[in-house]
Amino acid sequence: xxxxxxxxxxxxxxxxxxxxxxxxxxxxxxxxxxxxxxxxxxxxxxxxxxxxxxxxxxxxxxxxxxxxxxxxxxxxxxxxxxxxxxxxxxxxxxxxxxxxxxxxxxxxxxxxxxxxxxxxxxxxxxxxxxxxxxxxxxxxxxxxxxxxxxxxxxxxxxxxxxxxxxxxxxxxxxxxxxxxxxxxxxxxxxxxxxxxxxxxxxxxxxxxxxxxxxxxxxxxxxxxxxxxxxxxxxxxxxxxxxxxxxxxxxxxxxxxxxxxxxxxxxxxxxxxxxxx
Amino acid sequence: xxxxxxxxxxxxxxxxxxxxxxxxxxxxxxxxxxxxxxxxxxxxxxxxxxxxxxxxxxxxxxxxxxxxxxxxxxxxxxxxxxxxxxxxxxxxxxxxxxxxxxxxxxxxxxxxxxxxxxxxxxxxxxxxxxxxxxxxxxxxxxxxxxxxxxxxxxxxxxxxxxxxxxxxxxxxxxxxxxxxxxxxxxxxxxxxxxxxxxxxxxxxxxxxxxxxxxxxxxxxxxxxxxxxxxxxxxxxxxxxxxxxxxxxxxxxxxxxxxxxxxxxxxxxxxxxxxxxxxxxxxxxxxxxxxxxxxxxxxxxxxxxxx
Numbered sequence: 395x396x397x398x399x400x401x402x403x404x405x406x407x408x409x410x411x412x413x414x415x416x417x418x419x420x421x422x423x424x425x426x427x428x429x430x431x432x433x434x435x436x437x438x439x440x441x442x443x444x445x446x447x448x449x450x451x452x453x454x455x456x457x458x459x460x461x462x463x464x465x466x467x468x469x470x471x472x473x474x475x476x477x478x479x480x481x482x483x484x485x486x487x488x489x490x491x492x493x494x495x496x497x498x499x500x501x502x503x504x505x506x507x508x509x510x511x512x513x514x515x516x517x518x519x520x521x522x523x524x525x526x527x528x529x530x531x532x533x534x535x536x537x538x539x540x541x542x543x544x545x546x547x548x549x550x551x552x553x554x555x556x557x558x559x560x561x562x563x564x565x566x567x568x569x570x571x572x573x574x575x576x577x578x579x580x581x582x583x584x585x586x587x588x589x590x591x592x593x594x595x596x597x598x599x600x601x602x603x604x605x606x607x608x609x610x611x612x613x614x615x616x617x618x619x620x621x622x623x624x625x626x627x628x629x630x631x632x633x634x635x636x637x638x639x640x641x642x643x644x645x646x647x648x649x650x651x652x653x654x655x656x657x658x659x660x661x662x663x664x665x666x667x668x669x670x
Numbered sequence: 671x672x673x674x675x676x677x678x679x680x681x682x683x684x685x686x687x688x689x690x691x692x693x694x695x696x697x698x699x700x701x702x703x704x705x706x707x708x709x710x711x712x713x714x715x716x717x718x719x720x721x722x723x724x725x726x727x728x729x730x731x732x733x734x735x736x737x738x739x740x741x742x743x744x745x746x747x748x749x750x751x752x753x754x755x756x757x758x759x760x761x762x763x764x765x766x767x768x769x770x771x772x773x774x775x776x777x778x779x780x781x782x783x784x785x786x787x788x789x790x791x792x793x794x795x796x797x798x799x800x801x802x803x804x805x806x807x808x809x810x811x812x813x814x815x816x817x818x819x820x821x822x823x824x825x826x827x828x829x830x831x832x833x834x835x836x837x838x839x840x841x842x843x844x845x846x847x848x849x850x851x852x853x854x855x856x857x858x859x860x861x862x863x864x865x866x867x868x869x870x871x872x873x874x875x876x877x878x879x880x881x882x883x884x885x886x887x888x889x890x891x892x893x894x895x896x897x898x899x900x901x902x903x904x905x906x907x908x909x910x911x912x913x914x915x916x917x918x919x920x921x922x923x924x925x926x927x928x929x930x931x932x933x934x935x936x937x938x939x940x941x942x943x944x945x946x947x948x949x950x951x952x953x954x955x956x957x958x959x960x961x962x963x964x965x966x967x968x969x970x971x972x973x974x975x976x
Contacts, residue, residue, distance in 0.1 A: 399780065408777050408784075418849065419794075421719045421817055422806045436816040437824070439772050487697035496690035502698070507724035509705050511962075513908065513955040515931060519715055519938055519948045520708035526725055543700035573684045607930075609939055620799040624917060627805060634809055645802045652797035656790060659797070663854065664861040 424647075426450070426638035433634040452630075457496050459629065462643055464615050465622035469601055469649075472537040472618060476600040477593050479538065484547030485589070491548065492555035493563070498606035503552075506545040518609070525610055536610035537618065543601070547592055550665055554588040555581060587661070592657055595662040601648055619644040673700065673812045709790035712948050720944035727945060734949035745937070748925070749950055752933040753957075755926060760908045762840065766848055767904050768897070771855035776885075778856070779863045800850075800913030807846035808833065808918050833919050846971055851907065855900050861966050862896035863889070898969045909958055928956050 425433055426449050427442040453462055490496070491503050521540055530536040558581060566576050582589065604620045611617050617625065623644045630636040652659060691698075717736055718727025737743045738750075778789040795803070796904045810817045811832035819829040831837045866889065874884045890897075912931040915921055921928035928936075934954070938947035 399901065401780075404777060404782055405779060405784075408782055408788045411774070411777075412788055415791050415795065415849065418806050418810060421810060422802075425809065436815060436820075438815065438817060438820050449831075483696045483700060486693045488691045490693035494690035494693065496687075499690075502694065505706070506701065508742070509701075509709075511959070512709060513906070513958045515934065515958070516712045516951045516955045517935070518703070519944050519951060521704055522713035522938075523711065523715065523720075523725065524708065526722075539700065540704045543697045543704070545701075545705075545914050548697060573689065598797060600974075602797075604800045605935070609935075621801075622799045623805060624802040627801075627917065634812075637805055638809065639803045641802045645798050646798065648797045649794065652794060653790070656793075660793075660857055660861075663857050 419645075422638045422641050425634055426642045428635050430635045431631055449493060449633075449635040450637050450643075451641070452633075453626070459614070460626055460640070461615055462619075462622065465561070465617050465619045466643070466647075468534075468537070468616065469618040469620075472534060473600040475534075475538045476542060477597045480542045480544065480547055480596045481589060481593055483543050484592070485551050485582065485585075486577075487543075487548050488551035488555055492552045493560070506548055510545050520606075522609055530610070532611050532613055532616050537600075537607060541652075547596070549587060550592050551585065551597050554585050558584055558610070587658075588665075590655070591658045591662040591665065594631050594651075594658045598648060598651070598659070623626065693916065713952060715944055716948035716952050718945045720948075722942050722944060727928055730945070734946045735953065737946065738859045738949065738953060745946055745950070748928070748933055749930075749953075751925060752928050752930045753954075756931075758927065759840070759843070759911050760905055763844055763847055763908045764901065764904050766844070766857060767852055767908070768900055770848060771852045771900070772859055772893075772897075775857045775859035775863055776851065776889075779860055789856075792856055796853045797848050798850065801917060803846055803850045804914055807849070811842045811918075834923050836923060836926055839919045839923060843911075843918060843927060846914055846918065847908075847911070847917065855872030855904065858896055859893065860891045866892045889957055894969075898966070899968075902965055905961060905965065906958065909954075909961075 399489050424440070424442050427445045428439060429444065429446050429448060430442075432439055432442075436458070437523075453460055473557070491499060515636055525536045525540065528535075562580060562584075563576050566580055571579070602620060603618075604624075607618045607621045611621060614622075614625065616641070626637060626640045630640075680686050683689065683694075715727060717729060717731060719730050719733075720727040737745045740746050774792050778785045778792070809955065813819065813829065813831045816832070818832060823829060830838050832842045870888050870892075871884055874888055879887070893916070909927045910931050911933065915927040915929055915932055916935075919927045921932055931951070934947050934950050937943050937950065
């Protein structure tokens with residue numbers, strides 16, 4: 395009896411907390427479907443009535459000032475390139491560090507690990523200067539290349555490669571397969587779970603990045619969704635329906651991806667615990 | 671085998687002496703350019719008067735650092751004010767971010783119906799970008815027609831200008847931050863809780879321990895390492911507070927929510943004083959490193975006590 399009462403108390407608290415967590419999202423979506431004239435109605439409309447797509451039309455229909463579709467493409471292109479590049483660069487390095495013997499191996503590994511201690515704040519200015527020197531300001535490489543070689547990616551993949559029994563590779567070598575082929579056709583496919591985990595973390599980190607993308611882009615057509623939303627805030631500050639439509643469009647891809655592959659995301663956090 | 675057959679290893683090819691470095695090269699180049707080099711470059715910039723137009727600096731020694739301690743300078747006033755604001759946020763945000771996540775983690779690892787559904791809901795906001803979070807909460811805390819004030823008025827209270835007066839501006843930022851990031855800590859704690867061997871609890875129940883005692887003497891000690899990790903990373907995350915004040919309060923009212931990151935950003939990309947901004951970055955980095963090691967020390971000292 396006592397146990398049941400305890401359970402129902404926990405269940406009701408869990409449900410209440412869940413409602414509190416969902417409410418801001420609901421409010422954003424509901425506002426985005428309200429006519430601009432009723433978004434500020436008092437008392438507020440809990441359900442949008444009538445439901446309208448006007449706000450979405452306003453925001454999508456102004457490709458000069460608010461090129462939302464272009465921002466979406468920029469975000470997608472940057473995040474996909476970043477993810478693929480980061481996996482490639484990290485996996486190659488991790489393979490060398492896990493399987494090949496060479497002078498400097500330990501030194502390189504520990505240099506990467508030690509770099510994790512350095513607070514992120516100091517990278518902002520020197521990396522901006524580097525990007526500026528390379529002529530990358532307001533161009534795609536600025537959004538893609540700088541964070542590509544990470545210590546975490548190298549570390550995660552190296553640990554996983556070490557756990558793969560080397561007999562598999564040995565027998566492939568006896569069959570005459572070269573190093574790179576072994577890496578590409580045996581080691582990488584076997585590492586699918588960790589590659590997916592790291593890939594998803596990288597994708598969301600890049601997709602959601604705000605401060606760096608804010609600094610290295612300035613023209614409207616080069617903004618990413620998170621930064622573009624900020625410029626919407628300047629333009630539609632008192633048009634809450636339009637603002638919320640922009641927020642929904644920015645949030646939607648990340649939320650869908652999150653719900654689809656949550657499992658890998660959880661694993662990634664548990665393995666690294668590091669937030670972008 | 672092959673090594674015996676051939677007296678000298680070749681440079682390239684499968685067993686070549688340089689082959690491992692080819693695998694390492696892409697990572698090494700990028701890691702050097704954007705992680706190692708900037709550590710030194712940033713320090714150099716902090717010793718200069720940096721000209722953004724020509725992308726070069728004039729050496730000024732420690733003048734940028736000295737300015738932080740010169741009561742006449744504007745950097746002195748603003749930097750320490752920003753540091754105080756940041757520390758205030760660390761103090762008010764870390765306890766709830768750790769305690770609430772612990773509560774939620776215990777909740778979703780108990781044998782609750784729908785527990786994986788609840789876990790997903792609590793965790794979902796971490797997938798959002800800061801600008802969505804800020805836009806959303808800014809609308810809820812809006813002063814005239816925001817939802818928070820509607821609730822207050824419906825309950826018979828007065829509307830509060832949430833984002834433009836203190837302490838409500840901090841409370842708004844705090845609530846948005848908890849909502850956004852508490853799921854992250856929760857997931858780490860869930861993995862910690864799942865790793866605790868079940869027989870420890872069974873043994874305790876046989877010895878007559880109630881659920882509070884099990885929590886206090888089994889759960890907490892087992893979670894200790896992961897709690898240390900969470901406290902340290904949460905302190906760092908709160909120290910880096912930037913997007914919430916920039917997008918929700920604009921640093922106001924009267925600069926009270928301008929954090930160190932926000933000021934460093936503004937000094938570099940608003941006032942174009944890279945040197946001064948870099949000096950603040952380095953000072954802040956030192957403070958953060960000291961704080962991190964102090965926490966680790968504190969935790970391990972407590973370990974030896976018990």
